[in-house]
Amino acid sequence: MLFSELPLANPLxxxxxxxxxxxxxxxxxxxxxxLLEGKDLLGIAQTxxxxxxxxxxxxxxxxxxxxxxxxxxxxxxxxxxxTRELAIQVADCFKQxxxxxxxxxxxxxxxxGDASQKNSLIRGVDVxxxxxGRLLDLIGQKAVSLKALExxxxxxxxxxxxxGFIHDIRKVVALLPQKRQNLFFSATMPDDITKLAAxxxxxxxxxxxxxxxxxxxxxxxxxLYRIDKRRKGALLKxxxxxxxxxxxxLVFSRTxxxxxxxxxxxxxxxxxxxxIHGNKSQTRRQEALKNFKDEKIRVLVATDIAARxxxxxxxxxxxxxxxxxxxETFVHRIGRTARAGKDGIAISFCAPDEEQDLRAIEKLTKIxxxxxxxxxxxxxxxxQKETPESEMRNARGRGFSxxxxxxxxxxxxxxxxxxxxxxGSDQPNRENRQPKKAPNPPVPQQPGENPxxxxxxxxxxxxxxxxxxxESGNTPS
Numbered sequence: 001m002l003f004s005e006l007p008l009a010n011p012l013x014x015x016x017x018x019x020x021x022x023x024x025x026x027x028x029x030x031x032x033x034x035l036l037e038g039k040d041l042l043g044i045a046q047t048x049x050x051x052x053x054x055x056x057x058x059x060x061x062x063x064x065x066x067x068x069x070x071x072x073x074x075x076x077x078x079x080x081x082x083t084r085e086l087a088i089q090v091a092d093c094f095k096q097x098x099x100x101x102x103x104x105x106x107x108x109x110x111x112x113g114d115a116s117q118k119n120s121l122i123r124g125v126d127v128x129x130x131x132x133g134r135l136l137d138l139i140g141q142k143a144v145s146l147k148a149l150e151x152x153x154x155x156x157x158x159x160x161x162x163x164g165f166i167h168d169i170r171k172v173v174a175l176l177p178q179k180r181q182n183l184f185f186s187a188t189m190p191d192d193i194t195k196l197a198a199x200x201x202x203x204x205x206x207x208x209x210x211x212x213x214x215x216x217x218x219x220x221x222x223x224l225y226r227i228d229k230r231r232k233g234a235l236l237k238x239x240x241x242x243x244x245x246x247x248x249x250l251v252f253s254r255t256x257x258x259x260x261x262x263x264x265x266x267x268x269x270x271x272x273x274x275x276i277h278g279n280k281s282q283t284r285r286q287e288a289l290k291n292f293k294d295e296k297i298r299v300l301v302a303t304d305i306a307a308r309x310x311x312x313x314x315x316x317x318x319x320x321x322x323x324x325x326x327x328e329t330f331v332h333r334i335g336r337t338a339r340a341g342k343d344g345i346a347i348s349f350c351a352p353d354e355e356q357d358l359r360a361i362e363k364l365t366k367i368x369x370x371x372x373x374x375x376x377x378x379x380x381x382x383x384q385k386e387t388p389e390s391e392m393r394n395a396r397g398r399g400f401s402x403x404x405x406x407x408x409x410x411x412x413x414x415x416x417x418x419x420x421x422x423x424g425s426d427q428p429n430r431e432n433r434q435p436k437k438a439p440n441p442p443v444p445q446q447p448g449e450n451p452x453x454x455x456x457x458x459x460x461x462x463x464x465x466x467x468x469x470x471e472s473g474n475t476p477s
Contacts, residue, residue, distance in 0.1 A: 001029055007036060009064055011100035012057060019096055025050035026210040032058050035183070040205035042197055043185040049210055051155065052093045055183050059151050060098050063126055070104070070124035073144055077151040079129045080172065082159045084109040084282060085289065089311045090155070091129040103127065110134040111282045118143040132168035139175065146175045154200060157186040158193050162326065166196070173200055188328050219338040222346045223372035229351045232321060233265040234380050239347070240271055240299065246317045251301045252333050254322035259301045262321060266299055273299035304329055313339065320348040323357040327364040347372065
């Protein structure tokens, strides 16, 4: 089947030809006809399979066919996404596909000021691409309403749950009108995702599954290097310097601090790179992503926040500098390469404390990752002996500490009062207790002796003045 054979309007066909699409991918071929019939859809597909066009083109076609016009401060189609980068990319796709129509698209997300976003919603919008937090914020400010919504798309649903957006999603769904067409996309379908889909989709939705769940794209060649944490940076540097064919490299780190550290190591070696994570401003994140797309930098270091938010063509290599705690995240990471029918390479580093994560990944993907060329280790510095302090420092970010906390010291029973002892415990015998020391008896005073002699007395206002007057004989009346 070709795109020209799909029942799309001429403006959409022109846009499809302009972006260079000729033959639809499997998910596009299976999804577009059913969506054009107005059915709800449950799509299970990996990243890079063409999901965006699979739901964007039929939504645009149905918006053109309806003949309706947008009302002020409303939207007709809502696409909900987990990250800013992914929202921007999906919005750009809608604008490309609708470039020869009058359909408007707006993207709203957090991390930036909301003034321009609210201004773009005043006259209403046909397609609204949003992240959950900013959407609920603008709904609370009455900048946008969902009462006129016709299409609702929840993309990357499993990532939404991983990032803790389940409560925000339920709030948004509660605001949607009952009559609407629903589209639900996810790369994996665990039980939690299945239950969430049942609350959003109408009964008997069309189910489209283009690949087995959590199976990496077969065109990706994988390699594994077992190495201690301290030498990971040296190994990454040597691989990049030795293989000049690594022109567009994406490196994933578990933590933001780790991403910045990797960047410093590579910059010191003369490798052009940049980091992208949650602590970076939106402007700097967009600048780094643009430089990576334009090949002004060779390496982009990212945390998992960007695992599904980076859609860059021709990524040659993906490095798992730190193995992810969640096995499904590994699939999304390596899915950044081997896109659009091209080949790719994914290289993973595994420290001794990450063996359990590696076993979980191999169990999920059902693939035994082969080890890379061990000759590279000869060029690395010898491993250093780990100390308890270094082990605890390396374990940061994994949710546990190598050293348990020392137990609290309990007071001795003889040092505690009986009232503070737990009920039923053996209280010290009162007869064996040491008696309290009696206070010193008062010293008898001699006649005419000042009772306050030798004692410190608090000065009261005017006391010294009255004392001087008594001593001089000028007693006040």
